[in-house]
Amino acid sequence: MLQISERGLQMPPSPxxxxxxxxEAAKKKGIKVYHLNIGQPDIETPPAIMDAxxxxxxxxxxxxxxxxNESYRKxxxxxxKRVGIHVDHTQIMITAGGSEAIxxxxxxxxxxxxxxxxxxxxYANYNGFAVMxxxxxxxxxxxxxxxxxxxxxxxxxxxxxxxxxGIVVCSPNNPTGYLYSRQEMEALRDICLKxxxxxxxxxAYREFCYSGTYVSAMHxxxxxxxxxxxxxxxxxxxxxxxxxxxFVTKNRKVYDVAMKFxxxxxxxxxxxxxxxxxxxxxxxxYFNKPRTEYLNRRNLLVKRLNAxxxxxxxxxxxxxxxxxxxxxxxxxxFCQWLLESFSFKNxxxxxxxxxxxxxxPGLGKNEVRLAYVLNLEAIDAAMDCLEEALKVxxxxx
Amino acid sequence: MLQISERGLQMPPSPxxxxxxxxEAAKKKGIKVYHLNIGQPDIETPPAIMDAxxxxxxxxxxxxxxxxNESYRKxxxxxxKRVGIHVDHTQIMITAGGSEAIxxxxxxxxxxxxxxxxxxxxYANYNGFAVMxxxxxxxxxxxxxxxxxxxxxxxxxxxxxxxxxGIVVCSPNNPTGYLYSRQEMEALRDICLKxxxxxxxxxAYREFCYSGTYVSAMHxxxxxxxxxxxxxxxxxxxxxxxxxxxFVTKNRKVYDVAMKFxxxxxxxxxxxxxxxxxxxxxxxxYFNKPRTEYLNRRNLLVKRLNAxxxxxxxxxxxxxxxxxxxxxxxxxxFCQWLLESFSFKNxxxxxxxxxxxxxxPGLGKNEVRLAYVLNLEAIDAAMDCLEEALKVxxxxx
Numbered sequence: 001m002l003q004i005s006e007r008g009l010q011m012p013p014s015p016x017x018x019x020x021x022x023x024e025a026a027k028k029k030g031i032k033v034y035h036l037n038i039g040q041p042d043i044e045t046p047p048a049i050m051d052a053x054x055x056x057x058x059x060x061x062x063x064x065x066x067x068x069n070e071s072y073r074k075x076x077x078x079x080x081k082r083v084g085i086h087v088d089h090t091q092i093m094i095t096a097g098g099s100e101a102i103x104x105x106x107x108x109x110x111x112x113x114x115x116x117x118x119x120x121x122x123y124a125n126y127n128g129f130a131v132m133x134x135x136x137x138x139x140x141x142x143x144x145x146x147x148x149x150x151x152x153x154x155x156x157x158x159x160x161x162x163x164x165x166g167i168v169v170c171s172p173n174n175p176t177g178y179l180y181s182r183q184e185m186e187a188l189r190d191i192c193l194k195x196x197x198x199x200x201x202x203x204a205y206r207e208f209c210y211s212g213t214y215v216s217a218m219h220x221x222x223x224x225x226x227x228x229x230x231x232x233x234x235x236x237x238x239x240x241x242x243x244x245x246x247f248v249t250k251n252r253k254v255y256d257v258a259m260k261f262x263x264x265x266x267x268x269x270x271x272x273x274x275x276x277x278x279x280x281x282x283x284x285x286y287f288n289k290p291r292t293e294y295l296n297r298r299n300l301l302v303k304r305l306n307a308x309x310x311x312x313x314x315x316x317x318x319x320x321x322x323x324x325x326x327x328x329x330x331x332x333x334f335c336q337w338l339l340e341s342f343s344f345k346n347x348x349x350x351x352x353x354x355x356x357x358x359x360x361p362g363l364g365k366n367e368v369r370l371a372y373v374l375n376l377e378a379i380d381a382a383m384d385c386l387e388e389a390l391k392v393x394x395x396x397x
Numbered sequence: 398m399l400q401i402s403e404r405g406l407q408m409p410p411s412p413x414x415x416x417x418x419x420x421e422a423a424k425k426k427g428i429k430v431y432h433l434n435i436g437q438p439d440i441e442t443p444p445a446i447m448d449a450x451x452x453x454x455x456x457x458x459x460x461x462x463x464x465x466n467e468s469y470r471k472x473x474x475x476x477x478k479r480v481g482i483h484v485d486h487t488q489i490m491i492t493a494g495g496s497e498a499i500x501x502x503x504x505x506x507x508x509x510x511x512x513x514x515x516x517x518x519x520y521a522n523y524n525g526f527a528v529m530x531x532x533x534x535x536x537x538x539x540x541x542x543x544x545x546x547x548x549x550x551x552x553x554x555x556x557x558x559x560x561x562x563g564i565v566v567c568s569p570n571n572p573t574g575y576l577y578s579r580q581e582m583e584a585l586r587d588i589c590l591k592x593x594x595x596x597x598x599x600x601a602y603r604e605f606c607y608s609g610t611y612v613s614a615m616h617x618x619x620x621x622x623x624x625x626x627x628x629x630x631x632x633x634x635x636x637x638x639x640x641x642x643x644f645v646t647k648n649r650k651v652y653d654v655a656m657k658f659x660x661x662x663x664x665x666x667x668x669x670x671x672x673x674x675x676x677x678x679x680x681x682x683y684f685n686k687p688r689t690e691y692l693n694r695r696n697l698l699v700k701r702l703n704a705x706x707x708x709x710x711x712x713x714x715x716x717x718x719x720x721x722x723x724x725x726x727x728x729x730x731f732c733q734w735l736l737e738s739f740s741f742k743n744x745x746x747x748x749x750x751x752x753x754x755x756x757x758p759g760l761g762k763n764e765v766r767l768a769y770v771l772n773l774e775a776i777d778a779a780m781d782c783l784e785e786a787l788k789v790x791x792x793x794x
Contacts, residue, residue, distance in 0.1 A: 011654065096497075108402055109401065125661045
């Protein structure tokens, strides 16, 4: 027998994608499935940025600079300035999606056996990137009854060990939609400074804040050496398939090391960098429309959920996700049942069991994540399905 | 002090790119630099595949399947059939360049501390990917006087340990241009079967063979479970900046594990997959023109090199690289000197010191790699520069 690697065996399968075969089977039976399970928005990719690629005069599609086209990085300096982040283009590295930025961060800063603390529930793929780097994820729990606010600092202090090297924060948050306040971000700063930790900050959703003010890890004073920002155009411009992200840090040593990983893979995707660069020149009010759209969707979704008996959904301050507590025995079973055994008016809804977003086994069993990436009509219809489903689900509690 | 990871420190800087600042300085002085240092061809990217992107009707640039668009994978089945490789689309995974295919291969099959054997000189970035996976590269030397033929099997046997897990082969080879014969590929098969090793096969250059017949690792009987093919459209269609490759294996367990890494990073670049898919429909004689062009360039380059006193360059059978032995003290110094202190008719040439392609310290000191990616006129002018340079280089031996 040929060996399969330990990390390959440890690598978790995608909790979001594991239900896909059931969704496909439902569709084959002629059932319409509303996809609230995955952060793939239906918002149009701005035609202007698609046109930029169409009009690009390319004779030879050459390798770009390993850090990405300088022209794009210089444009991003302008973009970041608008959101109060002051960096220069030598502190920005273009990556294959936000995913590669996370990989570069973990690979550059962390050794096998090191620990990183992440408030749970968290974006499930952090687990995979941690496995790639041989790093142990230490979850600390945030609770739905507190709206998934930052756990108290004492909870961080309790789990810090000599192997702790960093904290991962995502605000506005996937999967909870929670928007961290300035006070909470400053609490994270204090603990990072006290224990000499990196703050890995995933800010994929910064444009979509509905209540409260977005605070970047890059806004925190005294954290210049500690912050590794992991960014992407995927959600910002509804361009998930482009695979363009950014790794941003003022820590020169970290940047230079990450650059060696970037050089090994030669360059980030070429055509999509043109999209990213053109996006910075979109009109200043570009985000108003998608933001308003998401806000209306959130309002509808949260209202519909909280109107269902024994269902609770805190009102998320940003991103386009919400986690709801349902009166069910097991969210994995329930989400599968929705696809396999249920339909209402020949329709059903696909949700993500929240179990996949917790590091602590057993948590999230009565919670699901909903991505409000579909239009109002679809969300309403999906909520009709969920409401009916909860009435007849055999595992109702 | 915040920690920099061990692997980040071990990560080798790109041996090809480290001379870039000297080239930039030369250009600032008004000197024309012929870039024979890097595998970036001047061949036009087929306009038909660029047009496929321009004409694509995309409203929302969505995530693709984590394994890549099914339509593209099915097209690739046709492509592979033409080169005698019989796979189905569930054995193909689309990656961000060949680089990601190599990372997936190493991450899925190898544990930290495992060893892989690679005939040297070899593509330098294998080192970087090995560092990412915590794997030790064990080089065995091939020699310029044998034209960089496969080292004898006894050399492999000598370095095999209980930690040896695989062999990496690249044919036609980067950096030597050597094309492995059927006999040599079968020798690799025998050793892999005998010692239960993976054969990681990098076949980025299969279309460019000038003498002898291309033999894929996938052509070897009895190796279905052992072969991991790492492929890319970068060189095939002169589309290096697209960042589209493929990970291909008939080993279902390896594929399924690699799929978990693919899911963690969500999907490969979207726009460039359209290019790759369109490329399969290029006319059947598409490769004749670039192949003939490269052949003519090789013939000129090798002839010019061997006409210089005390210079020796074996005639490479494929790819678009050659390694030449020069009468010099130190190829790193020489290549830097070419950019920093030399010009002929206000021109100079940028070469890659071969030291960066050897795993054994001290080897390659009197060798350089030349990529014949420029047109005949440019190659001729670059050879004029090299000929003059060797006459006046202070470190001549």
